[in-house]
Amino acid sequence: MITVLKHRLAIVLGHEHPLLVRAHAWRRAVMRTDQRLRREYLRAATEPKLQIGGGWCQKEGWLNTDIMRLPNTMFMDATRRFPFDDGAFQYILCEHMIEHVSYENAGIMLRECHRVMRAFGVIRIITPDLRAMLGLHATTLTARQQAYIDYFCAAHLPGKRCASAANVINGQMRMWGHQFVYDEETLAAAMARAGFRSIARKRLGDSDYGPLRNIENEKRYPPGLLDFESLALEGSK
Numbered sequence: 001m002i003t004v005l006k007h008r009l010a011i012v013l014g015h016e017h018p019l020l021v022r023a024h025a026w027r028r029a030v031m032r033t034d035q036r037l038r039r040e041y042l043r044a045a046t047e048p049k050l051q052i053g054g055g056w057c058q059k060e061g062w063l064n065t066d067i068m069r070l071p072n073t074m075f076m077d078a079t080r081r082f083p084f085d086d087g088a089f090q091y092i093l094c095e096h097m098i099e100h101v102s103y104e105n106a107g108i109m110l111r112e113c114h115r116v117m118r119a120f121g122v123i124r125i126i127t128p129d130l131r132a133m134l135g136l137h138a139t140t141l142t143a144r145q146q147a148y149i150d151y152f153c154a155a156h157l158p159g160k161r162c163a164s165a166a167n168v169i170n171g172q173m174r175m176w177g178h179q180f181v182y183d184e185e186t187l188a189a190a191m192a193r194a195g196f197r198s199i200a201r202k203r204l205g206d207s208d209y210g211p212l213r214n215i216e217n218e219k220r221y222p223p224g225l226l227d228f229e230s231l232a233l234e235g236s237k
Helices: 002-013 018-031 033-044 103-115 130-137 143-156 165-177 184-193 225-229
Strands: 049-052 063-066 089-095 117-128 197-202 230-236
Touching: 033 063, 089 103, 103 117, 103 184, 117 130, 117 184, 130 143, 130 165, 130 225, 130 230, 143 165, 143 225, 184 197, 184 230, 225 230
Parallel strands: 049 063, 049 089, 089 117
Antiparallel strands: 117 230, 197 230
């Protein structure tokens, strides 16, 4: 009965209505849902893996966390101290999330990632590539650059604006709550300040570490376009 009522309220009010958000947070707190997810995962995992901000794209075998309170996902505000002991995880994945927090808060998040990582653990961060986006404003475009512009505008700006580099660049800077879009040098420097070493750029799907190979959600874009858009860096502790 309660589930049916909650579903009907969500239809009427919308899932993000403040009343429903508070009610859901209260229910999870009473049931200690997030503590249970954390405890059960860390108890069973021999090589713990943490995904930060995965949303609905949950990874099997990982402790999935997000600022949204989702089923089978632990609530975590990645801009605050993580609710884990030092050295808890072997791998950390942050896929298209870091651009959603400010540059200053990203520094906090990266330092926390370093703290909760085991010695010789590895972090993989994927985010839109500022250099690739600015390259769309060139006088002459490659076929892949033009394909990206056409896809982005058709998928995210239908019926609103013409397919142009300016619309794509502004979209990446402003849409979905993006706050800071990185180039390789800036992201690598932020990771180094947090304590990570051996920082290297990778293609999507490519990694020296099995758990980090083919980990990205590439199906949401036509073949090759997410790779074009993305900057992927790995670093170790």
